[in-house]
Structures are given as C-alpha cells and as structure tokens.
Amino acid sequence: MAQMTMIQAITNALQTELKNDEDVLVFGEDVGQNGGVFRATEGLQEEFGEERVFDTPLAESGIIGMAVGMSTQGVRPVPEIQFFGFVFEAMDAVSGQAARFRYRSGGRWHAPITIRSPFGGGVHTPELHADSLEGLFAQQPGLKVVIPSGPYDAKGLLIQSIRDNDPVIFLEHMKLYRSFREEVPEEEYTLELGKAETKREGKDITLIAYGAMVHAALKAAEELEEENIQAEVIDLRTIAPIDVDTIIESVKKTSRAVVIQEAQRKAGIAASIVSEIQERAILHLEAPVLRVTAPDTVYPFSEAEEIWLPNHKDIVEKAKESINF
C-alpha cells in the first residue's frame, strides 16, 4: 500500500495497463515527453517508448477519430482530451462514431477506447476548462461514463475502464487531483463499472452525489449529524449506467433523498436519478426528491466560482428542507 493522490493513482493505473497489455496505447496533446499538463502520464513515455505513449497534433476530433479507426487494428486506445470543455470539437467522433461502433457493425467491430479528460471547478481555470458536460454523454447510448471521487476508486475504475471492450469516458475532477492522499494498493485491482458505493451509512436521508460533490455531501453529512440527522452518502462512481439498485435500496430505508451535482440544474444527470426514484420507490417517500445543482447559467467567470458552485451548505439546506417537508 502507498499513500497516493488521485493523479498518482491514475498514472499508476495507466502504467499497470501499459505493462499488462501491449495493445494499450496512450496518446493526446502533450502526454508524451511532457507527461501531460497535469503530469498524469509522467514518466510513461520514458518507460514504454514513443510507440506506446505519444503526442498528437492539436485537434480533438482527429484524436478521437484516430482512436476509433485504430480500434479495428486490435489496439486498445487510451486517448486524452486535455480539458473536457474541448470535447465539443470531438462530439461526432465520440457520440456519433465511437459510441455506435459496435451497434452499427452488428458486432463486427467494437471500440475498446477509454477517453480520459479533466474537468471540474474550484481551481480558477480559464474559460471552458471546468464545465461539467457529463450529462451530454450519459445521454448517448453506447457509452459508459465514469467519474471517480478519489485515488482508490480512480485506480480500480480506470483499470477496469481500459479493459472494457466498449467506449468509456473517464472524467477526472481537477480539484480532486491533488487535494488529498489515500491508501492505494501498488498491485493491480479493478472496481466494477456501473456500481455505486455507499461512502457513509445513515438512516434519515440519502444523499446521492458524484465527483467533487461526494466530498461536499460527506461534509454536509457531518454537519447534519450534529443535529441528529443521519445522512447516507452514495457515491455513484459511474454515472452511465446508473446503479439504480443501490439508490433504491437506500431510499427505501431512509424515505428521503437529495441528488447533488456540480453541473447546472438543466444539465448533469440528477433529473434522471429523480425519475428513477419516483418510478421505483414513490410509495416509500416522505418528501419530494430534491436537487442541489449549479444555476442554469454558463460556467462562471473564475472569480465567481465560489458564489456559483454548489457546496456543502447548499446540501445541508436541501437536506433540512426534505426533513422538514
């Protein structure tokens, strides 16, 4: 075991898979000699060579389009989109092509691609770096979307994503890259995609979150405990597909739920979680399922992040609203 930050755990997962499978190729803008703009691929080109870890021209559509084509040749591409706000350049390659590759060929071809990309607010990035766009991809049949909230999950989920034979979008929250360390096994391990984890047990209300909001929800749960409210915190870990079973089981126990996301209210995936709960557990509910989200504006100018991004106080407030309904 070693103490690792999330970025170290990600590098470690990439290294593990580059070692395990010679068909794994890591590529993107500045991921080679430079080791990535966040050092996620630090040392990998040195260890595995330019044939395995290499830079690309600056063109996101070209990067993902190339990954799709490569898939036909028995390689396992792990491309990087430098910031997820740039994914619009590659929307067709991701949603129009990679996601549909198996289906459109009736299984003759498939795309074992893992697209890694940083996103997320709270670190004062310039425009279109921090936007939460996971909702766009959660809507695309054929994709899986994974969002780890810490180092241990990041490693196990990334290894599993790379091994998956269908395209996975692996989103890395920038604020979580180096914000804390965690015990991470040096050896390989995997975590199943599509499975949530209950990060804190509780009996009074279910808080459902992913990404950086998991930590806000845990902090909110601590504050709620001071008022004798026991919150259960579920970290989705995969937002497409959603682990409906874990959510429903918890809601049936607590009878109340708040869904928390960093994305705007009209974006993200909170609305579909609310729908699943009302379809499957309405008779267990003591209050409407509420959402904590960002406002429906464009992602804020960086000086406005603190007043705009949802935080633990917003979660405490919504949880009490539910309790007092």
Add this chain to the structure above:
Amino acid sequence: MIQILDENGKIVDEDNVPDLSDDDLVELMKRMVYTRVLDQRSIALNRQGRLGFYAPTAGQEASQLGSHYALEKDDFILPAYRDVPQLIWHGLPLYQAFLFSRGHFHGNQMPDDVNALSPQIIIGAQITQAAGVAVGMKKKGKENVAITYTGDGGASQGDFYEGINFAGAYQAPAIFVVQNNQFAISVPVDKQSAANTISQKAAAAGIPGFLVDGMDVLAVYQVTKEARERAINGDGPTLIETMTYRYGPHTMAGDDPTRYRTDDMDDDWEKKDPIVRFRKYLEEKDLWSEDQENAVVEKAKEEIKAAVKKADKYDKMKVTDLMENMYEELPANLQEQMEEYKEKESK
C-alpha cells in the same frame, strides 16, 4: 490532370500505362459494366420501394473501381455513403448491400474476411478514422493500407483536414480519395473553396496530392497503385482527387438535379463516360465484344434478383437484437429493457 486513356479510348500517356494483364483489363471492364447495371437496377428497385437509401453511382465507375482494383484483400476500406460498389468488390455480399440500403443491421455485418467499415453517413468522419486505421496498421507492422473516400463537398470539412494531417504527421499508410463529381447535392464545387483543385489541399498536410481524370480507369488505377506502394514502403499517405461526375441525382430521396444543372453539362460528361472509353480501348485490343458485355449484364441482373430475394427472406429485426449489439456486456438498464422486450416479443 493525369490521364492515360482519352475520351476516344486512345492511350495518351504511354509511359504510365499500368502493368495489367489482359485478364485484369477484362475483369476491370466486367466490374464497371456490372456496377452500371447495379446502379440502374438499384434506382428501379428503390422506385418500387424494394430498396431504401440509395446514392447513385453511374459515372463514377472508373473512380470507384479503378482505385479499388489497386488494393489487396487485407487493405482496409472506409467508404462514404456513395461507395457501396467498392465494398461489394471487396467481398460484401450483394444481399447485404441491399440490407444496408433498407436499414437492416445485417447489411453492416462485414464478413470476417472483409476489411471494411460500412458506408459512413457523417461526411468527414471516415477520414480521421482512416488515419487511425493506418496508424494502427503501422503500429502492428502490417504491410497494408487504409483507403477512404469522400466527395468534393467533403473536402470542406474539418475532419478532412484533420485526417490527412494526422496521417501525414505519423507518415501512416493511408490513401485519401476525393471523388470530385462537381456537386455536393446542389452546390457546385466552386462554392466549396477558392482553391483551383482539391488535390492541392494535400499541401496543407505536407503530403503528395494528385489530380486524376476520374473517368479514366487506367489513370485512377495507376495513381492509386503508386500511392499504395509509397504507403507500404513507409513513405506516408497520398491525396488523390478524381475528376468525375454522377449522372443521376445525389440520392434517391427526392433530389432533382434539373434544379441545379443543365442538360449541356450532362451531355459533356456523358461524352467522357468511363465505360464507353474503356470499351473502345478494349475492343481495339480485341479483348471485349458485345456478347461479353451482354453476358455481364445478364449475370448482373440475375445476381441482383437473387440478392433481393435473399434480402427479402432475411430475418426481420427485433428490438432485442438491437440491444444485443450495443455492448459486449449489457449494462443494468439494458438488461431490464431486454426482459421487457423479450416478454413483448414472445407474445
């Protein structure tokens, strides 16, 4: 413009005449005639409602089949929506091509020995993917090429530039063919770009570009063959622009070419018909006769008839089939929906 055979079937460039046997020349002619019949029959079948989406190919036989004839079986084709003939000659059974037209997934299930994707509808997507297939081949040490096709309009897409530029940056074994048939639906090529040729766009990627008479099957074959040799020798990709023409509409989905082009223009291009000039060339060499041509026409008609029948008999799709093709392992939401639809389908 590179030309080997003129409109009268005369060799105009002795030095570049491809090294093709008499059998090869006859085979090329057979394929072009067959494909012309396939186009005529496909239009008729579409009008009868027995085919769905169809993009006519008449006029482009030299461009499509001359370039394809320069390939090997293990080369990989990334066609656009008009490039079904190349797939058929690469090994896609005709009934599957018809199922593609109708909108059945089996039409896209390339047989295991057919290295190709099904026709790409998103104009330009095949070009970045071709770069990827070629880079993948290079990484795997294969001695093969990826070939992809687009039209004159397609050369305005961002993915066109990205694809040729990526292939150039990695010196990947790719051949990019732009079939310039003068029109992107109703928009003439001079509205696409101020560039005099599309082949000169290769300069932006730093790769060789060639402008070829796309109605001349020998010229298209020869230029593609040379591009293939460069590619497998590690000398990178090539952009080939074939000057060609589609005699029919853009697609059979209601496009009316009389709205945007004149009879004069059609007449001019009909004089350049790739089959007419190649027929003259072969007849001159005593390699082709009317009887031979009639035999090909009859064979084509019979095979088309049989293929339509086979397509008719193929199992209808079920929703559960569509679900099965989504992922290797179905996620929970689809497992649940699979049960629902199995129930519905069992009734």
